[in-house]
Amino acid sequence: MAKDRIESPPELEGIFQKVDYKEFSEFLQKYPAVDSKGRYLHWNEFKWRIDSGDDPKKAWFATKMNRLSLLKNLELFDKTGKKFKFCVPDSLRSRIYQIVKLAGGNVGAISNTEAGSNIQNSFLVSSLLMEEAISSAQLEGANTTRRVAKEMLESEREPKNEDERMILNNFLLMKEAKRRCSEPLTVDLILDFHRIATSGTTKNSVVPGEFRQDNDVYIIDGLEQVVVHQPPDFSELVKRMKRLCEFANKEHAKEDSDIFIEPVVKAIILHFMIGYDHPFADGNGRTARALFYWFLLKNGYQLFEYIPISKLLKNAPMQYGAAYLRTETDDNDLTYFLYHQTEIVLRAIDEFTGYLKHRTQEYYEMLTWLEKSPINEQLNFAQREILKKAVKNPGRIFTVKEVKNDFGITDNTARAYLNNLVKFKLLIRSKDGKTIQYISPANLREKLNQIKI
Known part of the structure; x- marks a missing residue:
C-alpha cells in the first residue's frame, strides 16, 4: 500500500490478546497520546515513526489507550450509529489558545492606526469577504481569475457564467452568515445558507435549499479514483440535521455543562459534520464553511469577519480530504480534523496579520506623501x-x-x-x-x- 494512502488502523482486540503486560506498561510510558513534537499521529504516519525493534501494532495499542483517557463522546453519530469523539491534548489546546487570543481582538488594536475607524473596518471586511468568496468557489472548481471576480463583485455586474455565479453567491453567503449570527441554528437556516450558496447553479442537478433526494453521492479519491466515503442515507438527513442543530444550540461552555467544548472546537465540528453528512447534491463545502464562520461570529470572534480560510484549503485540498479520512478510519476520532483545521485557521490569521501590516504601511506611506x-x-x-x-x-x-x-x-x-x-x-x-x-x-x-x- 502506498505510504501516502490513508490506511485503516489495526483492530485493537487482536493486539490486546498478544500483549505482554510488562512490555505494555513500558509502551504506555513510551507512546503517549501525542509524539515528542506534539503531533496527534494517525496509524498511517505513526507506524513509520516508532523506535527500531518495537512492534508497531503494540505501540499503536499503547497510544490508543493513552488517548482513550482523554477522549470525550459527542451526541453526534456516524451512519452506523457509532458516536463521534474528540480530545484536546496540550498541543491542540495551545493552538486553540492562540486562536482565541488573536481572534478575540479587533482590527484597530492590531493595526494601531486609523484602521480602527468604521470606514476602514468596512473596507477590510469587503476586501477579505471577496477573497473568501473567490477562494471558496475556486475550491469547489470555479474557474475565474481573481481580477475578473473582484471586478464583478465591486461593480455589482451580473455574473456572466456559472463560475462567476458561484463567487457572487459565496460573497452574499458570507454577508448573510454575519447578518444572522444572533439566530439559533435551525434546519431552515442551514437550507437558507445552501439556497444562497447554490442559487443559479446547475452542478450535480442541485436544487438550492433542498436536501438531496437519493444516495447517488460518492466521495472519490482524486488520485486513485476509488470511493472513500458514501454519506448517510438521504432519508436520515432531516433527523441528522435536527440533531446537529441541537448540538450547535446547546451551551457547552458553562461550568455545569456535561461536556465542555470550546466555541472554536465546536465550529470546526459543525464544519466536519456537514462534510460528513453531505446533505446536498452540491454546495456542501460552501455551506459547511458558512456555518463555521456563523458560529464563530455568534460567539464573539469578530475578527473572523476578516479571515479567509478557503484560500489555504484550496492550496492543499488533499490534506483537507485526508483529515476527514483519518477521522473516519480511526473510530470517528475528530481530533485529527481539529488539528488540521486549527493549523489552517492559525495560518489564515498569520496571513491576515501580514496583510494588515502591509495595508497599514501603505496607508502611512500615503499619509506621509499627502x-x-x-x-x-x-x-x-x-x-x-x-x-x-x-x-x-x-x-x-x-x-x-x-x-x-x-x-x-x-x-x-x-x-x-x-x-x-x-x-x-x-x-x-x-x-x-x-x-x-x-x-x-x-x-x-x-x-x-x-x-x-
Missing part, C-alpha cells in the same frame, strides 16, 4: 484609498457601486466622496451610457502637489 499636499486635511480614509489607487493607475475608472462596496457605505455617501474629488480636479467625471464614471487623470500626482485650498 501631508505635502494642501488638500490632505480635507480627505477622509476612503478618499485617500481612492487616490492611492488612482495615483498608481492613471486612467483607472471608479464607480459609485465600487466605492460603496469597498467601504460599506451608501450610494449617496460614495457619490459624495467621488464628487468631492472631482471638485478638487483630482478625478474626471464622465458618462458611459447611464453610468457615471470617475477617471484618474495622468497628472494626478502633480495636481495633488499643486492644488490650492
Whole structure:
C-alpha cells in the first residue's frame, strides 16, 4: 500500500490478546497520546515513526489507550450509529489558545492606526469577504481569475457564467452568515445558507435549499479514483440535521455543562459534520464553511469577519480530504480534523496579520506623501484609498457601486466622496451610457502637489 494512502488502523482486540503486560506498561510510558513534537499521529504516519525493534501494532495499542483517557463522546453519530469523539491534548489546546487570543481582538488594536475607524473596518471586511468568496468557489472548481471576480463583485455586474455565479453567491453567503449570527441554528437556516450558496447553479442537478433526494453521492479519491466515503442515507438527513442543530444550540461552555467544548472546537465540528453528512447534491463545502464562520461570529470572534480560510484549503485540498479520512478510519476520532483545521485557521490569521501590516504601511506611506499636499486635511480614509489607487493607475475608472462596496457605505455617501474629488480636479467625471464614471487623470500626482485650498 502506498505510504501516502490513508490506511485503516489495526483492530485493537487482536493486539490486546498478544500483549505482554510488562512490555505494555513500558509502551504506555513510551507512546503517549501525542509524539515528542506534539503531533496527534494517525496509524498511517505513526507506524513509520516508532523506535527500531518495537512492534508497531503494540505501540499503536499503547497510544490508543493513552488517548482513550482523554477522549470525550459527542451526541453526534456516524451512519452506523457509532458516536463521534474528540480530545484536546496540550498541543491542540495551545493552538486553540492562540486562536482565541488573536481572534478575540479587533482590527484597530492590531493595526494601531486609523484602521480602527468604521470606514476602514468596512473596507477590510469587503476586501477579505471577496477573497473568501473567490477562494471558496475556486475550491469547489470555479474557474475565474481573481481580477475578473473582484471586478464583478465591486461593480455589482451580473455574473456572466456559472463560475462567476458561484463567487457572487459565496460573497452574499458570507454577508448573510454575519447578518444572522444572533439566530439559533435551525434546519431552515442551514437550507437558507445552501439556497444562497447554490442559487443559479446547475452542478450535480442541485436544487438550492433542498436536501438531496437519493444516495447517488460518492466521495472519490482524486488520485486513485476509488470511493472513500458514501454519506448517510438521504432519508436520515432531516433527523441528522435536527440533531446537529441541537448540538450547535446547546451551551457547552458553562461550568455545569456535561461536556465542555470550546466555541472554536465546536465550529470546526459543525464544519466536519456537514462534510460528513453531505446533505446536498452540491454546495456542501460552501455551506459547511458558512456555518463555521456563523458560529464563530455568534460567539464573539469578530475578527473572523476578516479571515479567509478557503484560500489555504484550496492550496492543499488533499490534506483537507485526508483529515476527514483519518477521522473516519480511526473510530470517528475528530481530533485529527481539529488539528488540521486549527493549523489552517492559525495560518489564515498569520496571513491576515501580514496583510494588515502591509495595508497599514501603505496607508502611512500615503499619509506621509499627502501631508505635502494642501488638500490632505480635507480627505477622509476612503478618499485617500481612492487616490492611492488612482495615483498608481492613471486612467483607472471608479464607480459609485465600487466605492460603496469597498467601504460599506451608501450610494449617496460614495457619490459624495467621488464628487468631492472631482471638485478638487483630482478625478474626471464622465458618462458611459447611464453610468457615471470617475477617471484618474495622468497628472494626478502633480495636481495633488499643486492644488490650492
